[in-house]
Amino acid sequence: MKTLPKWIRDRLFLFSVVIPTALAFLYYGFIAADVYISESRFVVRSPERQTTSPLGLILKGAGISRAQDDAFVVQDYILSRDAMLTLEKELGIKSAYSRPNGDFLGRFPGLDWDDSLENFYRYYQKVVAVQLDPSSSIATLTVRAFTAEEAQKINQRLLDHAEELVNRLNKRAQEDMIRFAENEVAKAEAKARQAALALADYRNRENVINPEQQAVIPLQQIAKLQEELINTQTQIAQLEQLARNNPQLPVLRKQAEMLKAEIERVSANIAGAVDKSLASKSAEFQRLALEKEFADKMLASAMSSLELARNEAQRQQLYLEHISAPSFPDAAMEPRRVRNILAVFLMGLVMWGVLSLTVAAVKEHVD
Numbered sequence: 001m002k003t004l005p006k007w008i009r010d011r012l013f014l015f016s017v018v019i020p021t022a023l024a025f026l027y028y029g030f031i032a033a034d035v036y037i038s039e040s041r042f043v044v045r046s047p048e049r050q051t052t053s054p055l056g057l058i059l060k061g062a063g064i065s066r067a068q069d070d071a072f073v074v075q076d077y078i079l080s081r082d083a084m085l086t087l088e089k090e091l092g093i094k095s096a097y098s099r100p101n102g103d104f105l106g107r108f109p110g111l112d113w114d115d116s117l118e119n120f121y122r123y124y125q126k127v128v129a130v131q132l133d134p135s136s137s138i139a140t141l142t143v144r145a146f147t148a149e150e151a152q153k154i155n156q157r158l159l160d161h162a163e164e165l166v167n168r169l170n171k172r173a174q175e176d177m178i179r180f181a182e183n184e185v186a187k188a189e190a191k192a193r194q195a196a197l198a199l200a201d202y203r204n205r206e207n208v209i210n211p212e213q214q215a216v217i218p219l220q221q222i223a224k225l226q227e228e229l230i231n232t233q234t235q236i237a238q239l240e241q242l243a244r245n246n247p248q249l250p251v252l253r254k255q256a257e258m259l260k261a262e263i264e265r266v267s268a269n270i271a272g273a274v275d276k277s278l279a280s281k282s283a284e285f286q287r288l289a290l291e292k293e294f295a296d297k298m299l300a301s302a303m304s305s306l307e308l309a310r311n312e313a314q315r316q317q318l319y320l321e322h323i324s325a326p327s328f329p330d331a332a333m334e335p336r337r338v339r340n341i342l343a344v345f346l347m348g349l350v351m352w353g354v355l356s357l358t359v360a361a362v363k364e365h366v367d
Helices: 006-031 068-078 081-091 119-126 147-207 216-242 248-271 278-311 337-366
Strands: 035-047 065-067 128-132 140-143 319-324
Touching: 035 068, 035 147, 068 081, 068 128, 068 140, 068 147, 081 119, 081 140, 081 147, 119 140, 140 147, 147 278, 147 319, 216 248, 216 278
Parallel strands: none
Antiparallel strands: 035 065, 035 140, 035 319, 128 140
């Protein structure tokens, strides 16, 4: 491969190394504004409790555990347009990032001269960052600004609004839990009331209180009548064998017939084929009584769940715990002037070498 002429190599070196390095030295040495970084760390935790009740599956309980999903919610909120608009309303961050103390490349709106909120939202996502450690669920919030005071102030306000968000989530969860429990109690009360009214209506319509309990006295009466019938029949049998012409026989036979008729009548009231017998009323009564008992138990369970929900509502469901408060940077962390200048110089050398080889190869091919 032929060697490039010196004037070509000099021009390539000038445009790929010298000029970019000089521009980087000029920018980072004299133009680039200092950038201060405020950092804070927090973690979102939630209660956790072992429970087997239906409502308990909704109501998380007693120990403290990490709530990584909720940490993602806080992360998304901090980087959201709502958070940006809130900071703009409270602190005027758009004007703060547009001040002359920031260089023409670093401040808003930069070189595109678009000062819309859409463009500022993209800029906001560059100066505010949230990193979440998946193993520990610790979130690190970093805010870049052209003054240490503004960086710390913005960081603190974002933490405050994140905590307000967690409190709103707590309040919403508590209201939902109580509303759910109250709705269940209202439904259980309606069912219990309906079951009680149905049972009372049946008692009034059929003139019965409790068929099983009301059947006890007639059964005792039947037992006594049967005992008297047996004694009467025994007497009749004895007289027929010993004194068939005894004048008491017709009386005893009449008495036996009356006892049989009374037994049939009382038995018919208890378990006869007629619709008004106690046995025919017992099945419907038992069904209504069972429905009322079940409704009462459901009402008691719903009221217990409501009490549990109210007790749970008094506890905080989520906690945003500050691990480290927003720092007040006493020195600018960016830009890294020397490192950036060296990076431009090294990249220029690489580019110069690549261009030199490319131009030499093309020239040799042409020749």
